[in-house]
Amino acid sequence: MAPGRAARTRRGGVAAASAAPPPKERGRPRTGAFLVLLAGVLWGTMGAAQKVPDQMGGVASTGAFRTLLGGVCLLVAAGRAARPRRSPGARSLGALLLGGVSVGAFQILFFASMRHIGVAMGTVLTIGSSPVFAGLIVWVRTRRRPATHWWVATATTVLGCALLNGGAPSGSAGSPAPGIAMALAAGASYALFAVVSKPLIAAAPAQVVMGWMLLVAAVVLLPFALRDDLSWLAATDGLAVALYLGVVTTAGGFLVFGLGLRWVSPTTAATLSLVEPLTAAVLGFGLLGEPLTAAMLAGVCLLFAGLAWTALRPV
Secondary structure: OOHHHHHHHHHHHHHHHHHOOOHHHHHHHHHHHHHHHHHHHHHHOHHHHOOOOOOOOOHHHHHHHHHHHHHHHHHHHHHOOOOOOOOOOHHHHHHHHHHHHHHHHHHHHHHHHHHHHHHHHHHHHHHHHHHHHHHHHHHHHHOOOOOHHHHHHHHHHHHHHHHHHHHOOEOOOOOOHHHHHHHHHHHHHHHHHHHHHHHHHHHOOHHHHHHHHHHHHHHHHHHHHOOOOOHHHHOHHHHHHHHHHHHHHHHHHHHHHHHHHOOOOHHHHHHHOOHHHHHHHHHHHHOOOOOOOHHHHHHHHHHHHHHHHHHHOOO
16 A cells, blocks of 8 residues: 555544544433433323322322422432532523423413313324424524434324324314314424423533423413312322322433433434323223223334334434
């Protein structure tokens, strides 16, 4: 080999080696994908948990209690950290408020949509539209279209979600337009929460960012919660489930979601969150004895395929 060519080869080899991320960095997107999946699994247990006590609170009071407790738990944990990192600055206050309001709005709009169009359509439109909205928001902000394989994987998971919820009860009679609008607005709210959280978590601990967002969400839900009957909190089983929802599913779920969001894009995180209805369905089939149709089984398989594809090729 000629000396000049050898030198060019050596320089090219050094450049290629320096351009390639180290093995530890290459594995982090998949670690982030696993953490987001874990968050979705924790959130997916909420429905089954709320069927345990004889009496459970309304959507608003339950949501307000668990977001308040979850936010307090995360901020207390952040304050007790041995080496606390910097907190979000004043310039991030608007983003924190927007993220918290988005979490609260998601709770209100999602469950309100079900009263108009039923559990099946409300779930499909809300959960299924959130990754699409996330992709569109990121596309508009960055001028970069999400990867083709992400669109295919997302379409697969959304189709699976639609089949999985095909056997759920239908909604009430009347015009479905308000319910459809609420469900899509809920999906957009969740997408906005994911997109807003990404840069905040890059600059501050996940428990601080998520803790403050949950407290803002609790404030948003409080006026609606005060209309509910709060006597369920006085019952032992109701309080136990409320503590589980606040500490495990909310504090734990939002914490691991935030940690995972550090290594994956909001679009990937929104798609992987579709593991939530999958978890709820599996618990319903296995623990609560809910019926499983062939279409629902096909939906489970499609969800598994789409989620696995997204987790193995996170963006």
